[in-house]
Amino acid sequence: MTDTALPDMQHLPTPDPDTGKAVAELDRAHVFHSWSAQDQIAPLPVAGAAGSRFWDYEGNVYLDFASQLVYTNIGHQHPKVVAAIQEQAAKLCTIAPGFGNDVRAEAAELITDHAPEGLNRVFFTNGGADAIENAVRMARIHTGRPKVLTAYRSYHGNTATAITMTGDPRRWANEAAGHHDGNVHKFFGPYLYRSAFYATTEAEESERALAHLEQTIVLQGATTIAAIVLETVVGTNGILVPPPGYLAGVRALCDKYGILYIADEVMAGFGRTGRWFAVDNWNVTPDLIAFAKGVNSGYVPLGGVIISDHVHDTFRNKAFPGGLTYSGHPLACAAAVATIKAMREEGIVEHAAWLGENVFAPGLAALAEKHPSVGEVRGLGAFWALELVKNRETREMFVPYAAAGADAAPMNAVFAEAKKHGAWPMPHFNRLQLTPPLILTEDEARQGLEAVDAALTVADSYYEG
Structure with a gap:
């Protein structure tokens, strides 16, 4: 699929850590964030976004595998x-x-x-x-x-x-x-x-x-x-x-x-x-x-x-x-x-169906076969979840229901590894959810799956089955 909103990754803005630090300080001083204990969060200052990616002031670029909160269906900054x-x-x-x-x-x-x-x-x-x-x-x-x-x-x-x-x-x-x-x-x-x-x-x-x-x-x-x-x-x-x-x-x-x-x-x-x-x-x-x-x-x-x-x-x-x-x-x-x-x-809805059938369904099935921490794969289109478990036989959740604080540490480690490899999925309790923009190219989808593969290696380290 031709993505008219895809950024030229050769010409991203020059990293500007000082501005990023100033944004973070201003945010900390005046913004009250949703669903959060305010002193326990450190929101990432975002410098820009285009297509299926966004980036911070440090120059780190992420595949938006969450579509923010599952809404940038047409991608960022579509012209x-x-x-x-x-x-x-x-x-x-x-x-x-x-x-x-x-x-x-x-x-x-x-x-x-x-x-x-x-x-x-x-x-x-x-x-x-x-x-x-x-x-x-x-x-x-x-x-x-x-x-x-x-x-x-x-x-x-x-x-x-x-x-x-x-x-x-x-x-x-x-x-x-x-x-x-x-x-x-x-x-x-x-x-x-x-x-x-x-x-x-x-x-x-x-x-x-x-x-x-x-x-x-x-x-x-x-x-x-x-x-x-x-x-x-x-x-x-x-x-x-x-x-x-x-x-x-x-x-x-x-x-x-x-x-x-x-x-x-x-x-x-x-x-x-x-x-x-x-x-x-x-x-x-x-x-x-x-x-x-x-x-x-x-x-x-x-x-x-x-x-x-x-x-x-x-x-x-x-x-x-x-x-x-x-x-x-x-x-x-x-x-x-x-x-x-x-x-x-641009055939974006049809492309989402194609991604689900030809990339995500087989790609995630292969990851489930490789990683014992994956209990189940579910989804269709560009709407997928990996349910993570400590034990496939008992189906014990990877982290407890409504996990927070220390209980959520294993999933936080999985999420951190995905980000380290350039993808930003949506973790929720014991699930890693993949909900990218519908304009995602096949190459981007496979790059994202590689990051998820690395993250699941971390999940496997907690496996007790």
Whole structure:
């Protein structure tokens, strides 16, 4: 694939350690960082980025195997998107959401063009968390029901309802601080490698997970449940690809009990799985789709809810009680228009599918064969995880669930080795997750896999099997 945004690595900026030190000192003095104990972090000052790489002030260059937080789908500094933002800024920087705006309307049209049939309108938000919040609000008003069901292994955002919907440990401290939506309830999603249902095959896992979900619906009271919210492919919490039949089964349960199906595609959407939306891999149609991240690669904050016609009908003559000052911000929408058009013109979604099938799937399988610390490889497109273990027979996690401090030291060592070899993946508990830009070339992918190979040698040194 020709990557129009790839930097000329012969002409990177001259290293400037003094400026890097000044940036770090200013950051330390005034910036409060998310998800962190402030005195225990040392954020890397980044000097620049282009294509699939970014670099620091010391001159170290990294393959961005995390796409930052899984959002630079089109890569860094794509010239078509940068130009679109510049052109829009010269024309109209901002306009309130109550006005009509050409680029906002075009962005909505392009987004719905790629959505499943029957989802024809977009409510724009500033990011993924408020997309989830507003999707749930729509579902509750549409159904007249209060409850929402979500999976334990999930992440949906950091706003009040979204963090309660989240299944991972970031929820705990928020709930302890009183940030809790009492109408959110959890269930186990499918995860064959660590099955909650004693399944041994994908078919068993799918069937038993659906039976568990239906039992949860019945015991919670089907007539009290507004929505089931699922990440189509669970992202941060494991790159968990649903087994065949599962999402279709969820759709059927929602239809049976009058519940809305909300697909959280904030991370999995816009080509990440090798399809425009991850639900397309299983040909299911949700009632609402929450999106963000890849819609414009995070160049300007943007998210939204794609709304089915029947949910939209509820609000034809009833006001929707929600809105945001920057909903459909022109600069963000201009970036989305340029991103989607570039993805079409350059075959970026198709390239992501090709990378998954021809490079990542066989390359990671070979690494799993070589390294005993790899318990399982999962993924599709440019969305992959290596689950690391201390023992393949017992499947003991490489580091404990919710590991922090000294418990997380082995994974920190693995991550450090990957960076030493020029790649920046995403570690999360006992998983090393590989989520590079979709424009990644084959050569870059193989360079990244070589760095992961070196990192797994470190992981093997902790192996106890």
